[in-house]
Amino acid sequence: MFGSCGSHSDDDETEDTKVTESDKKETEKESEKAEKVEKESEKEEKESTETVAATPQDNTVYGKLTEPHDAEKSMVVINGTTYLLGDTDNILQAEKSFGKFPVDRNIDKEFLNQHARDYMADDAEFVSNISDIKQKYHSKSLNKDYYVSYVLGDKGQVLSVIISSLKD
Structure with missing residues (x-):
């Protein structure tokens, strides 16, 4: 049981x-x-x-020119820099002039490089030398190229550096 x-x-x-x-x-x-x-x-x-593509920084190539300027002009000079502007004040090209103090490109490479980078995205990296006076950089964040050229004087010194979105 x-x-x-x-x-x-x-x-x-x-x-x-x-x-x-x-x-x-x-x-x-x-x-x-x-x-x-x-x-x-x-x-x-x-x-x-x-x-999501990054937005170009203001006052750099591909970005907007925010410095006060005549909006009706496509070329503007501000503090020794000549800007070539597109339709909506976006910067197509910037040229930094060294005025009366030309720069020796062999001695002052870092100085010239820093001035060029001032007008590029922070992540822009050197890609190649196109010629003796022209270089190519690329920004991954913007997926854009920059073309840097040196304007030389009679004695081979750099009178200005051009940072451009335009290949030529």
Whole structure:
């Protein structure tokens, strides 16, 4: 009499074990799904920030000229820099003149490079020498090229540096 009431059968334990293992598997699956969704979300977020092109900085080539100037002119000189402007005051080219103090390009390479970079995106990198007086740079954030040229005087000294969006 007492044998059947209080005893557990092996079938009951197997069912309990099956439920527990089933619960574990389902929890693992849900956990894997959540991780997958999170990874996909991170990937989409990263891709969306990468595909959004950066906006050119003001007062640099490809950017807007924000210095006060005559809006009706396509060429403007401000503080020794001549800007060639497009239709919406975007800068197509900037020419920095060294006036009465020409620069020796062999001695002052870093000085010239820094002046050229002042008119480019911060991430612009040197790509190649096109010629002895012309170089190409590229900005990954803008996906734009810059062409840097030196205007030389009679003695080979740099009179000005031109930073342009125009290839020639």
